[in-house]
Amino acid sequence: MSDKIKSDDVFGLARHYRFQWEEAQGCYVLLFPEGMIKLNGGAGEVIKRLDGKKNVAAVVDELKTAFPEAPDLEADVVAMIELAADKAWIERKST
Amino acid sequence: MSDFEAVNNGAKIGHAPKPLWLLAEVTYRCPLHCAFCYNPTDYVTHTQNELTTEQWIKALREARKLGALQLGISGGEPLLRDDIEEIVAEAGRLGYYTNLITSGVGLTEKRIAEFKRGGLDHIQLSMHDITKEINNFITDTNTFELKKKVAAMIKEHDYPMVLNVVIHRYNIEHIGEILDMAEQIGADYVELANTQYYGWSLLNRAQLMPTKEQLLKAEAVTNKFRERVGNKMKVFFVVPDYYADRPKKCMNGWGEVFMIVTANGDVLPCHSARVLPGLTFPNVKDADLDWVWNESPAFMKYRGDDWMKEPCRTCPDKEKDLGGCRCQAFLLSGDAESADPVCSLSPNHHLIEKAIEDAKNPQLAAQPIVFRNDKNSRKLVDGESDELVADFHALP
Ligand code: SF4
Ligand code: SF4
Numbered sequence: 001m002s003d004k005i006k007s008d009d010v011f012g013l014a015r016h017y018r019f020q021w022e023e024a025q026g027c028y029v030l031l032f033p034e035g036m037i038k039l040n041g042g043a044g045e046v047i048k049r050l051d052g053k054k055n056v057a058a059v060v061d062e063l064k065t066a067f068p069e070a071p072d073l074e075a076d077v078v079a080m081i082e083l084a085a086d087k088a089w090i091e092r093k094s095t
Numbered sequence: 096m097s098d099f100e101a102v103n104n105g106a107k108i109g110h111a112p113k114p115l116w117l118l119a120e121v122t123y124r125c126p127l128h129c130a131f132c133y134n135p136t137d138y139v140t141h142t143q144n145e146l147t148t149e150q151w152i153k154a155l156r157e158a159r160k161l162g163a164l165q166l167g168i169s170g171g172e173p174l175l176r177d178d179i180e181e182i183v184a185e186a187g188r189l190g191y192y193t194n195l196i197t198s199g200v201g202l203t204e205k206r207i208a209e210f211k212r213g214g215l216d217h218i219q220l221s222m223h224d225i226t227k228e229i230n231n232f233i234t235d236t237n238t239f240e241l242k243k244k245v246a247a248m249i250k251e252h253d254y255p256m257v258l259n260v261v262i263h264r265y266n267i268e269h270i271g272e273i274l275d276m277a278e279q280i281g282a283d284y285v286e287l288a289n290t291q292y293y294g295w296s297l298l299n300r301a302q303l304m305p306t307k308e309q310l311l312k313a314e315a316v317t318n319k320f321r322e323r324v325g326n327k328m329k330v331f332f333v334v335p336d337y338y339a340d341r342p343k344k345c346m347n348g349w350g351e352v353f354m355i356v357t358a359n360g361d362v363l364p365c366h367s368a369r370v371l372p373g374l375t376f377p378n379v380k381d382a383d384l385d386w387v388w389n390e391s392p393a394f395m396k397y398r399g400d401d402w403m404k405e406p407c408r409t410c411p412d413k414e415k416d417l418g419g420c421r422c423q424a425f426l427l428s429g430d431a432e433s434a435d436p437v438c439s440l441s442p443n444h445h446l447i448e449k450a451i452e453d454a455k456n457p458q459l460a461a462q463p464i465v466f467r468n469d470k471n472s473r474k475l476v477d478g479e480s481d482e483l484v485a486d487f488h489a490l491p
Contacts, residue, residue, distance in 0.1 A: 016255040024162030031192035033217045033257045033284050088326040
């Protein structure tokens with residue numbers, strides 16, 4: 001998938017992070033000490049599916065079913081997971 | 096499709112600002128007496144008329160409806176109130192991400208367990224130094240051992256460990272050791288917050304301000320530490336604006352993301368807004384927060400950039416810092432609508448240069464520190480400040 005993200009990697013939210021839908025913002029947010037991230041559109045859909053159980057391939061499949069008309073979806077999803085892992089919002093749960 | 100928006104530092108929030116961060120300064124009473132405390136110097140006038148539990152709960156509900164999400168419970172020392180458990184539990188039910196900001200005094204096994212049940216998300220503990228001497232000197236208390244015990248308690252209860260260390264001349268050269276200590280006790284986040292000069296710290300500025308050399312060294316040590324620990328521990332280094340060339344975007348803009356409710360219920364766009372002349376701040380006792388945030392004259396006053404004058408008005412950088420801090424502009428120059436004197440383009444920039452010079456003056460630096468306590472606050476309210484701050488000559 002990419003150098004850092006393999007299809008059988010499993011990710012979940014980092015310890016102490018909270019993910020929730022915010023009605024007032026109309027989007028998902030990630031909450032942690034000292035900050036918050038608004039996850040606009042697709043970003044929220046990806047993070048929502050990183051449940052510490054499904055692997056990346058399964059997450060991509062799910063998103064393809066949910067958003068059949070999105071072009072080049074796999075590359076986008078992998079790029080986002082890479083970014084989120086880089087920022088330590090998510091972490092590898094097991095392999 | 097990847098579309099992230101960081102809301103913690105400097106992100107643009109869009110056209111309809113929301114008070115994403117609510118700070119509840121639930122009491123100004125405090126067992127510590129920190130020399131750098133940013134609480135108002137007249138806090139003693141707000142210790143007898145604190146909001147009730149019901150009033151806090153009403154404020155939490157109204158703010159949540161407006162979109163508030165991060166809740167800080169601070170003070171003073173919030174744990175001096177015995178209803179923090181109730182406030183925390185209500186915040187949990189409302190879906191806030193709640194942070195208790197404490198000196199550690201008053202945190203017990205029983206209370207921390209109750210906070211956990213109520214859904215408190217994290218605890219931010221203030222630490223001061225690796226030495227007992229400096230910790231006890233700067234806080235004018237004997238709290239060194241207690242802080243270590245509280246840190247261990249926070250860890251045991253599986254809270255993210257967030258340490259806040261206010262940096263000043265007395266501890267800046269210990270930054271390396273302070274970071275090592277933080278690592279040892281398992282901190283997840285460390286905020287090295289260089290003193291900002293408001294309230295008590297402004298009174299003590301000449302005694303607290305480090306030199307530029309000390310600051311550069313501290314930054315280098317911090318960066319080296321960061322490289323070594325990586326993502327394991329996040330280290331924030333809050334730069335002191337006096338040594339910067341451009342001002343900070345104070346509170347991320349007036350009435351853009353922050354809303355503060357003080358112990359007596361005043362609603363402010365920033366901690367020290369009450370020093371500004373000609374503004375009346377609404378109070379949660381008789382005003383609805385929706386009106387306060389969206390319509391009150393106080394919140395409209397410096398929102399956006401319509402209020403600006405030159406050099407800010409036509410400055411190409413005005414979006415970046417919104418002219419800096421209104422309180423700092425007023426406190427130093429006497430004009431709340433002028434550019435923050437920190438800015439090198441400000442006609443008042445010499446005031447900052449003078450403050451830096453003053454901090455190098457051994458006579459001024461050796462003045463006794465005015466510790467934050469009721470007696471000193473009372474004196475300042477009664478206009479007996481002369482004997483306390485005889486040489487505080489930077490004021491207009
Ligand atoms: S800075 Fe010190 S004195 Fe001020 S509120 Fe915090 S603990 Fe109390
Ligand atoms: S002139 Fe005003 S807007 Fe421009 S950088 Fe300085 S403070 Fe900011």
